[in-house]
Amino acid sequence: xxxxxxxxxxxxxxxxxRHPVVASVRNLxxxxxxxKVLADISLDLHETENLxxxxxxxxxxxxxxxxxxxxxxxxxxxxxVLGYDVNTLTPEQLNEMRQQIGFSFQSSALYDSMxxxxxxxxxxxxxxxxxxxxxQDEMINTALQDVGLENTAGKMPAxxxxxxxxxIGIARTLILNPKIMLYDEPTAGLDPMTSxxxxxxxxxxxxxxxxxxxxITHDISCARQTSDRIIALVNGLNKAEATFGELEHTEDxxxxxxxxx
Amino acid sequence: MNFKPILLLCxxxxxxxxxxxxQAFHPPFEWREILSQCYAMGNRSLFLISFTxxxxxxxxxxxxxxxxxxxxxxxxLPSLVSQAVVRSLGPLITGLICAGKLGSNIGAELAxxxxxxxxxxxxxxxxxxxxxxVVSRVAATTLMLPLLVVYADMVSLFGSYxxxxxxxxxxxxxxxxxxxxxxxxLDIFSxxxxxxxxxxxxxxxxxxxxxxxxxxxxxxxxxxxxxVVVSMVxxxxxxxxxxxxxxxxx
Numbered sequence: 001x002x003x004x005x006x007x008x009x010x011x012x013x014x015x016x017x018r019h020p021v022v023a024s025v026r027n028l029x030x031x032x033x034x035x036k037v038l039a040d041i042s043l044d045l046h047e048t049e050n051l052x053x054x055x056x057x058x059x060x061x062x063x064x065x066x067x068x069x070x071x072x073x074x075x076x077x078x079x080x081v082l083g084y085d086v087n088t089l090t091p092e093q094l095n096e097m098r099q100q101i102g103f104s105f106q107s108s109a110l111y112d113s114m115x116x117x118x119x120x121x122x123x124x125x126x127x128x129x130x131x132x133x134x135x136q137d138e139m140i141n142t143a144l145q146d147v148g149l150e151n152t153a154g155k156m157p158a159x160x161x162x163x164x165x166x167x168i169g170i171a172r173t174l175i176l177n178p179k180i181m182l183y184d185e186p187t188a189g190l191d192p193m194t195s196x197x198x199x200x201x202x203x204x205x206x207x208x209x210x211x212x213x214x215x216i217t218h219d220i221s222c223a224r225q226t227s228d229r230i231i232a233l234v235n236g237l238n239k240a241e242a243t244f245g246e247l248e249h250t251e252d253x254x255x256x257x258x259x260x261x
Numbered sequence: 262m263n264f265k266p267i268l269l270l271c272x273x274x275x276x277x278x279x280x281x282x283x284q285a286f287h288p289p290f291e292w293r294e295i296l297s298q299c300y301a302m303g304n305r306s307l308f309l310i311s312f313t314x315x316x317x318x319x320x321x322x323x324x325x326x327x328x329x330x331x332x333x334x335x336x337x338l339p340s341l342v343s344q345a346v347v348r349s350l351g352p353l354i355t356g357l358i359c360a361g362k363l364g365s366n367i368g369a370e371l372a373x374x375x376x377x378x379x380x381x382x383x384x385x386x387x388x389x390x391x392x393x394x395v396v397s398r399v400a401a402t403t404l405m406l407p408l409l410v411v412y413a414d415m416v417s418l419f420g421s422y423x424x425x426x427x428x429x430x431x432x433x434x435x436x437x438x439x440x441x442x443x444x445x446x447l448d449i450f451s452x453x454x455x456x457x458x459x460x461x462x463x464x465x466x467x468x469x470x471x472x473x474x475x476x477x478x479x480x481x482x483x484x485x486x487x488x489v490v491v492s493m494v495x496x497x498x499x500x501x502x503x504x505x506x507x508x509x510x511x
Contacts, residue, residue, distance in 0.1 A: 098387035109382035
């Protein structure tokens with residue numbers, strides 16, 4: 001529904017909020033010792049929606065999505081992803097759920113002792129039990145083409161730039177055809193042009209793979225380009241929930257500084 | 262004194278061990294990764310083990326000879342050396358070398374994977390990293406140490422033979438007849454049992470230190486350090502315990 005004329009990129013059609021909910025978080029709380037990180041967070045992610053979680057560093061954005069995939073156990077609250085109640089899953093069920101979720105790390109988290117090809121082949125062998133090299137190559141080439149890095153299969157992660165690492169990290173998750181994508185600071189540390197390319201990639205991934213995505217960011221241009229809806233986190237609480245256009249002119253002292261840059 | 266951290270550590274170590282045993286005997290097994298780790302570990306430590314054990318054989322022979330000569334018991338030299346090497350020196354030197362070489366490697370490798378979120382990335386894609394990274398490494402050290410100890414014993418005895426040969430012009434056949442006549446099956450058994458426990462301890466301690474490391478690059482150094490130091494201490498403790506146990510069987 002939102003039209004991002006400012007970025008001049010995507011015109012998003014249909015209201016994703018009308019689509020079924022694929023993940024929901026209710027009254028999520030998480031403390032690290034004395035530090036309250038998530039005070040009371042609730043959200044719904046709808047099918048094919050791009051939901052941006054916006055907030056300053058240290059407001060618990062990454063903790064939130066790590067709770068959603070069971071990497072961090074919440075102190076209280078409910079997390080339901082693709083029908084799985086994350087807090088009560090057995091390790092096998094958790095693995096089953098995780099195979100349907102793509103997680104793009106802030107640091108890209110490529111396996112640095114493996115080539116790009118091996119990075120992409122790893123989930124194929126481990127999850128899908130595909131050992132046939134020809135079949136692997138076909139799937140790897142498709143994933144690499146989708147992220148625009150066809151000729152990098154033989155390279156080591158150390159030979160890639162920051163933007164390329166992000167793309168390969170995304171390709172590694174796409175190879176398993178995820179239903180939900182979680183992007184943790186996808187444009188952090190990248191120059192504006194590369195950031196724009198990553199933002200376009202996020203939109204392209206949604207188009208091609210019909211994914212629902214949560215995008216964690218403090219980069220306002222990323223939020224502008226990719227979001228259908230934004231949830232702003234302040235002090236571990238949902239401060240606001242609206243489209244970019246609705247938030248853009250906010251006078252809330254906690255949120256307004258974001259939109260001035 | 263605050264016992265809470267000690268009790269927490271014990272609980273974590275217990276949970277880690279239980280997870281290893283549970284996944285080690287629960288399919289799917291990590292055969293490929295275990296074999297690849299075995300090859301890498303053997304390959305990585307072979308030169309150092311050959312060098313140190315050869316020198317140990319030479320030095321021990323040269324040091325023991327004058328003492329035995331003063332009693333007119335020089336002919337007992339192969340027997341003394343073989344028992345010392347097989348029962349104690351071979352496993353101990355190999356264990357310590359592997360604790361340094363493999364322990365630091367496993368500790369630092371897993372810790373840096375942890376710090377750079379590579380383990381988390383494996384975890385969230387449902388690829389069972391614990392089994393792939395930890396179980397395979399613990400299995401590989403446990404399987405490889407006995408093989409390396411057998412090899413180390415042979416190298417050490419060869420070093421001893423060369424020393425005796427150059428001093429007394431003793432033949433290879435005579436020397437090894439003497440050696441084999443004084444080594445019992447119990448000696449070999451005790452040596453292999455020790456080596457197996459050494460291997461497990463090195464794999465377990467190093468993986469635990471690496472997999473649970475925190476605090477960025479400082480954590481990587483700390484994990485490598487803990488892996489080496491604790492593995493070495495464990496080797497001496499295991500050596501003492503197995504000695505007590507084997508003495509009961511003699």
